[in-house]
Amino acid sequence: MVLGGLTAQAQKITVTGRVVGASGEGLPGSTVLERGTSNGTSTGGNGEFSLSVAPEATLTIQAIGFKAQQVPVNGRTTLPDVQLVAAAQDLNEVVVTGSRASEGRSNILTTAPVDVISAREIKAYAQIDVAQILSYVAPSFQSSRQTITDGTDHIDPASLRGLGPDQVLVLVNGKRRHNSSLVNINGSIGRGSVGTDLNAIPTASIKRIEVLRDGAAALYGSDAIAGVINIQLKDDSTGVTASSTVGQTTKGDGDVFQADANVGIGLGGRGFVDVSGQFQNHSYFNRGLPDTAPLIYLGGSGGQYPASANTEQARRDLKAQDDALVKQNGFNRNDLRVGSADTRNYGGFLNSEYRLGGGLTAYLSGGVTHRTGKSAGFNRLPNQPTQSDLTIFPNGFLPFINTKINDQSAIVGLRKGLGGFAADLSNTFGRNELRYDISNSVNASLPQGPGIRNQTEFYAGTLIFSQNTTNLGLARKFSEVGPLATLNVAFGGEFRVDRFQIKAGEPNSYINGGRLIGTTPTASGSQVFPGYQPTDAVDKSRTNVAGYVDLESDVTEKLLVHAAGRLERYSDFGTSVSGQAAARFTLVEGLSLRGSIGNGFRAPSLQQRYFTNVSTQFISGLPNQILTVNNENPIVRNAFGGSGQQGFGVGALKQENSRNYSLGLTARVAQTVTLTVDAYQIDIDDRIVLSSSFARSNATVNTILGSLPVSRVQFFANAVNTRTQGLDIVANERLVLGEKSRLGLTAAANFNQTTVRSFNSTSSTINNDQTVGTGNLQNTLFDRQQRTRLESGNPRSKINLSANYNYGIFGIEARTVRFGEVQYKDADPARSFLDQTFAAKWITDVTLSAQIIKQVSLLVGINNLFDVYPDKFIQNPRNFETNFSVDPTLSYNSTLDNTNRGRFVYQANQFGFQGAFYFARVNVAF
CATH class of the missing domain: 2.40.170.20 (TonB-dependent receptor, beta-barrel domain)
Incomplete structure (x- = not known):
């Protein structure tokens, strides 16, 4: 078959058969061509094939590593197994893409x-x-x-x-x-x-x-x-x-x-x-990798420490409280x-x-x-x-x-x-x-709350x-x-x-329902x-x-x-x-x-x-x-x-x-x-x-x-x-x-x-x-x-x-x-x-x-x-050592993308x- 199917048709018969190797094993991917034309097919997983050809056609049957065989059809619709003999040659595939010629x-x-x-x-x-x-x-x-x-x-x-x-x-x-x-x-x-x-x-x-x-x-x-x-x-x-x-x-x-x-x-x-x-x-x-956000429950955006935690001791105290909540709630940091x-x-x-x-x-x-x-x-x-x-x-x-x-x-x-x-x-x-x-x-x-x-x-x-x-x-x-x-x-x-x-x-997938947290608006639509x-x-x-x-x-x-x-x-x-x-x-x-x-x-x-x-x-x-x-x-x-x-x-x-x-x-x-x-x-x-x-x-x-x-x-x-x-x-x-x-x-x-x-x-x-x-x-x-x-x-x-x-x-x-x-x-x-x-x-x-x-x-x-x-990705704080020293127990460097938080390797x-x-x-x- 050529690209677009541009092959003239005459009265034909369908010939079926099987292509095998020296041990009788089927040879999938063998090429079966009607000689003198581009009409052809490839054999299936067990070496079987079916091809519509002229009754007087001769088939050229080839496979990589085998000698080609010429098989006259002589009006037959079923052929006996075609056994190919090994040979030191390569079959170059007949291709039809890139040209509209009637022969591949x-x-x-x-x-x-x-x-x-x-x-x-x-x-x-x-x-x-x-x-x-x-x-x-x-x-x-x-x-x-x-x-x-x-x-x-x-x-x-x-x-x-x-x-x-x-x-x-x-x-x-x-x-x-x-x-x-x-x-x-x-x-x-x-x-x-x-x-x-x-x-x-x-x-x-x-x-x-x-x-x-x-x-x-x-x-x-x-x-x-x-x-x-x-x-x-x-x-x-x-x-x-x-x-x-x-x-x-x-x-x-x-x-x-x-x-x-x-x-x-x-x-x-x-x-x-x-x-x-x-x-x-x-x-x-x-x-x-597990989330390295310092704070899971008590932090700000991206799990960072709030501005109020402005001393090392305040951060340690807040970190201890947050760790306790993580343990109590069974939070999985691989989130x-x-x-x-x-x-x-x-x-x-x-x-x-x-x-x-x-x-x-x-x-x-x-x-x-x-x-x-x-x-x-x-x-x-x-x-x-x-x-x-x-x-x-x-x-x-x-x-x-x-x-x-x-x-x-x-x-x-x-x-x-x-x-x-x-x-x-x-x-x-x-x-x-x-x-x-x-x-x-x-x-x-x-809206959120009791009963909702x-x-x-x-x-x-x-x-x-x-x-x-x-x-x-x-x-x-x-x-x-x-x-x-x-x-x-x-x-x-x-x-x-x-x-x-x-x-x-x-509607609920995109609207803003108007809920506020204080004076802060909330995100619209399905998260x-x-x-x-x-x-x-x-x-x-x-x-x-x-x-x-x-x-x-x-x-x-x-x-x-x-x-x-x-x-x-x-x-x-x-x-x-x-x-x-x-x-x-x-x-x-x-x-x-x-x-x-x-x-x-x-x-x-x-x-x-x-x-x-x-x-x-x-x-x-x-x-x-x-x-x-x-x-x-x-x-x-x-x-x-x-x-x-x-x-x-x-x-x-x-x-x-x-x-x-x-x-x-x-x-x-x-x-x-x-x-x-x-x-x-x-x-x-x-x-x-x-x-x-x-x-x-x-x-x-x-x-x-x-x-x-x-x-x-x-x-x-x-x-x-x-x-x-x-x-x-x-x-x-x-x-x-x-x-x-x-x-x-x-x-x-x-x-x-x-x-x-x-x-x-x-x-x-x-x-x-x-x-x-x-x-x-x-x-x-x-x-x-x-x-x-x-x-x-x-x-x-x-x-x-x-x-x-x-x-x-x-x-x-x-x-x-x-x-x-x-x-x-x-x-x-x-x-x-x-x-x-x-x-x-x-x-x-x-x-x-x-x-x-x-x-x-x-x-x-x-x-x-x-x-x-x-x-590894150097923007991941765990992989980045040259420019930053990141201690996830104390601080998070906001120069890096907070959505990463150590998880993108x-x-x-x-x-x-x-x-x-x-x-x-x-x-x-x-």
Whole structure:
């Protein structure tokens, strides 16, 4: 199958069979191709396959480390087992991403680099989420789970080639996948971006993943600045496979249980139905330390000593009283969860195809996923009555954010040959819904007292994003067109509708009930996550119309040329034109030079244009009500000092524009070694970011915010221009050491650097601010902390070294991944002594496997064999010795963030901080 399904259909039959090795063991991941075409499939977990071919076809059957076999079909629908013989050669995967040609090409013969992750690699280690699998297999891809970042705890931000989550396009079966409804607004990687929820796709449904590492907006449209991830679903028509995984960290937490199954059903030789189901349960782990706040019951904000305790003896007396209360009430100082959230995931996917006759083929695929999550926020101490109800929580409380994520998708289409062209008409629909429910919390502003029982659970609102895409594509390969040996012509059009909604929470989740403590107001809304208000609610949509043309030609035996162009018009911001030219030239046999140049774009997401809410974020130990205001709001758009609403005078969001350049070498040595080296540069103008938060301490901000019950404001803007430069290296070797003995070696690496080249601001309000220091509006628009997160928050390098060895029914997989250094900088230059570089670390994984019987295999292994953790966070007083001497029994240094209070050991998140993890997996195939 080629991207978009552009393959002409004739009368065909469905052939089933099984590919086995020397001992009769099934060979999953083998490639079965109809010779002379790109029509092919991969074998399932027990080596079984099903493929629709012409009755007179010949099948080419290949697997890594084995000699290829040619098997004539001769009208048969069932073939006997095909036994492959070991050979010292490597099969280069035929890929279809990055070109609309009617025939696929080997991944070292393409004009752009493409990684291929097979079903075998997906099942080789403990990771069971797509984002985590890719992060350990593809060096250019990075994703790690976040902690205490609201919704981002439940949808992992991911990046490709050092760019943002919203600058990589995800496809399923070659069709555009919808984005998540979540926009990341907290202090995590990908802040301000809207990505795609890769973990909504069960791994049991995946046949292979192709990662195109090149700008491809001219081929596929918006979001493809960094590249494209194409997930191809399983298309088996026979057999049943199932697996189950259990695991736990060496500290006895972070339990994982996963079970999945895949069933392939033939449709009388005219098609297939492939159904997958998966269940996952991840328990949380906690790597936080006990709270070092000096006073739990008798202190002020953050547990500090009150001003009245101004002598050492007074502090000791107060400390003794507080310790007695801690002991009397059984207060647990380990009162925070610093680690991944509890999640539970149910998912099912379908992929099917049926030949209707007359050369017409119908196909249908799609899935439904339901995921629940529970993550903790910052705890509230019993000495924080303005944020609590002490009649319910006399010992304080740890509030929880509970999410329900429902994701649905469907692809339906028809393929048919028309006048020599392969035509494909499809409609793709996707919807992602994220509901927030808050538990173990309270709205402190509601009435309290005897006989009044405040609620402790709140519905806080729902985010919804949906997308519907209708696409018509045609492709045809011509031979000997003038001086050209071949010419593949593809063209088509697309119509897309995007819709974004925010639904308000229940009133008690956001209102201020008017309760005062003396004259001090109390906090509004449900603690940890105030609900979306009716003024936040939106229902916005837009349309997009696009047309494209794609040309690819083998000009000569040595020269392949590819060109593409695309015109898009959005109903909300206008027209964009993008183009790309690429070529590959064979220097000598086995050695080729390839490169590309093009421009691209990314349309601002509806979430970035219209998202609004008020969230509670802790800054220097104090809770701040921060307003994230959408770009259409007068606070953002109106100029300061003008008539009506005072504002920042920031322009409407517009598209990001990119320029992509790449140059690389591909080599094949002695039939066993392949090597690709690709350098790239990506310049992005008008990059959309979420600003830093502007505080009322600035007089202009105070005037703009007026009487709004918030202390800070932030918004989206096309604020920066960036340049990303990098190098990708991938080398593979496959060796046959004996009749039953095979060894595979892989070395891959990515090196990248993103720099902010300049800042954009047409706002007179911001540009004319003369405030001295960090309160200056220009400094705040994109402060040094946000800049560092963009430039160095993800590893600037990643190296993957892996080996797999098989002897008969036994196998071993070993992998070590070097996650490069990352940096942290404080927003305030005066606190630059807290800046920190977190060193690179190697994470080593080992898996042992055995094919117990023909139908059953067993794997056991350990991830992070040497129990490696990131560098410790120096802002944690327990880790910080150079500048401060902190005695938690006497005082707390307010220069440090009071919300930390010694509990955050790790800040860097190159690879998480769960530590070593043991697992076992059983695979069954019939």
